[in-house]
Amino acid sequence: MTDKYQDIKSKLQGSITALVTPMSADGAVDYEAFTRLIDWQIAEGTHALVAAGTTGESATLSMKEHVEVIRFFVNHVDGRVPVIAGTGANNTIEAIELTSAAKEAGADCALLVAPYYNKPTQEGIYQHYKAISEAVDIPQMLYNVPGRTVIDISQQTVERLMTLPNIVAIKDATGNLERGIALIEAVSEHMIVLSGDDPTALELIKHGSKGNISVTSNIAPKAMSQIFKLALAGEFDEAVGIHDTIKHLHKDLFCESSPQPAKYALHKMGLIDKGIRLPLVWLSAESQLIIDEALAKANLI
Numbered sequence: 001m002t003d004k005y006q007d008i009k010s011k012l013q014g015s016i017t018a019l020v021t022p023m024s025a026d027g028a029v030d031y032e033a034f035t036r037l038i039d040w041q042i043a044e045g046t047h048a049l050v051a052a053g054t055t056g057e058s059a060t061l062s063m064k065e066h067v068e069v070i071r072f073f074v075n076h077v078d079g080r081v082p083v084i085a086g087t088g089a090n091n092t093i094e095a096i097e098l099t100s101a102a103k104e105a106g107a108d109c110a111l112l113v114a115p116y117y118n119k120p121t122q123e124g125i126y127q128h129y130k131a132i133s134e135a136v137d138i139p140q141m142l143y144n145v146p147g148r149t150v151i152d153i154s155q156q157t158v159e160r161l162m163t164l165p166n167i168v169a170i171k172d173a174t175g176n177l178e179r180g181i182a183l184i185e186a187v188s189e190h191m192i193v194l195s196g197d198d199p200t201a202l203e204l205i206k207h208g209s210k211g212n213i214s215v216t217s218n219i220a221p222k223a224m225s226q227i228f229k230l231a232l233a234g235e236f237d238e239a240v241g242i243h244d245t246i247k248h249l250h251k252d253l254f255c256e257s258s259p260q261p262a263k264y265a266l267h268k269m270g271l272i273d274k275g276i277r278l279p280l281v282w283l284s285a286e287s288q289l290i291i292d293e294a295l296a297k298a299n300l301i
Contacts, residue, residue, distance in 0.1 A: 005168045008108055008139045011082045012169050012192045013210040013232060014047030015224040017217040018055035020259045020266065021069060023275030029065060031072060033272045038073070040271070042080050045225030046217060049077065053086030054113055054148065055215055055259045060277040063094070067101040074106045084213075088113030088143060092128050096135045103138040111141045111171065111213075116149035122157045133164045140166055145173035145196060155183055162190040171196040171213050177203060184208040198250035202243055205231040215258055216249045219265045220298060245298065252294035255287045265291050268301060 003009075019041065022033035041049060051073035052058045052066050061069065070085045077083050085102035087110040089095040099110045115128050133140055142161065146152040152174075161167050170187070172180050173196030180200070184193045184207055192210050195201035201212035205228070217224035223246045230239035253261045257280060264283035266272045268291065276282055283291065295301040 003165075005139050005166060008082065009168050009192050012048065012084075012109065012141070012194065013228075014212075015045070015217050015221070015228040016048040016050060016084065016194065016211055016213045017041050017046050017221060017224075018050040018053045018196075018213050018215060020218055020263055020272070021052065021056040021061070022266075022272040023277065024273050025275050027275055027277050029061075029069060030273055030275065034069075034072065035076060037266075037271060038076055041217075041221050042077070044221035045229070046081065046221045047211065047225060047228070048082040048084060048108075049073070050084045050086055050111060050213060051107070053084075053111055053213075054088075054143075054145070055218070055262070056086060057259065057277055057280070058086050058088075060280075063097070066098060067105070070102050070107060071105040082108040084109045084111050084141065086111045086113070088115075090115040090118050092131050095128070095132050099132055099136040099138060099140070103136055107138070109139040109141055109168065110136070111143055113143040113145065114149045114151050114153050116151065119151055122154050125151065125153055126157050126160055129161050129167065130164060133161075133166055137166060139168045141169040141171055141194075142167065143171040143173070143196065145171075147173070147175075155179070155186060158183065159186055162187045168192060169194060172204075172209075173197050173213075175200055180204050180209065181207045198253075199247070202227060202231055202236075202239060206236065215253055215262055216246065218259075218262045219253075219269065219295070219300060220246045220249060223298075249294055249298055252290055255290045256283060261287065261291050264288060265295055265300075268292065268295060
């Protein structure tokens with residue numbers, strides 16, 4: 001039987017930027033800056049982009065804004081690279097509505113963060129994703145980031161979900177290499193495994209991961225795209241050589257809650273205004289010094 005999702009599976013690879021949502025100083029979404037960021041990312045070689053994901057402050061976008069951002073993103077990208085729309089929520093009905101809107105907008109895939117705060121059982125997690133999968137016929141990607149959501153999608157649950165045909169991938173942001181390798185071994189015949197953890201992403205490629213959904217590539221897209229293009233081609237020595245020049249960013253961009261450091265860095269680079277939404281705040285003066293040094297070390301300023 002032909003897998004109708006094979007085309008998108010083949011495109012979910014390389015360096016994928018979980019793009020910040022640029023905002024003006026008053027917190028309004030800055031679509032002019034969005035245009036600049038998207039065009040810059042594509043010109044620098046980024047292989048796919050995430051719109052309104054968790055790094056894009058999806059939790060503080062209204063439903064209307066969330067849908068508008070996805071529509072704008074898809075329209076402006078205009079097929080140049082795949083667009084992965086962040087449509088996850090801890091309310092299954094809301095996640096279905098957002099995923100339906102992403103399909104209508106023309107997104108290539110929906111990225112569904114695990115339902116945070118509610119602390120559902122593994123059965124609840126399974127039923128959450130199953131309901132979304134059955135409600136909206138669009139390629140869907142699981143997103144496991146227990147450090148932010150409190151809950152953890154177990155491998156057993158992923159194995160149950162991989163039988164649903166439109167669940168095509170998982171973003172594993174556990175940062176646990178052994179677990180990531182075990183996940184790849186268990187599910188890679190059915191779904192793509194992508195890293196969501198910049199420090200361990202390159203190593204995971206050696207074991208069959210297809211790429212990395214990245215925070216670091218917000219500010220170093222060219223280096224990150226080169227690294228993962230080389231790694232996927234098996235040229236790991238060359239990939240490591242480039243990686244060594246920017247790997248400090250993986251840590252420094254989490255000196256405070258993400259995306260605070262990334263937004264400050266992009267502002268320092270002259271790419272976005274000084275805008276972020278509460279309860280996140282602008283980067284502290286102490287952490288600004290860390291990012292300034294990190295940017296200089298990476299030759300980004």
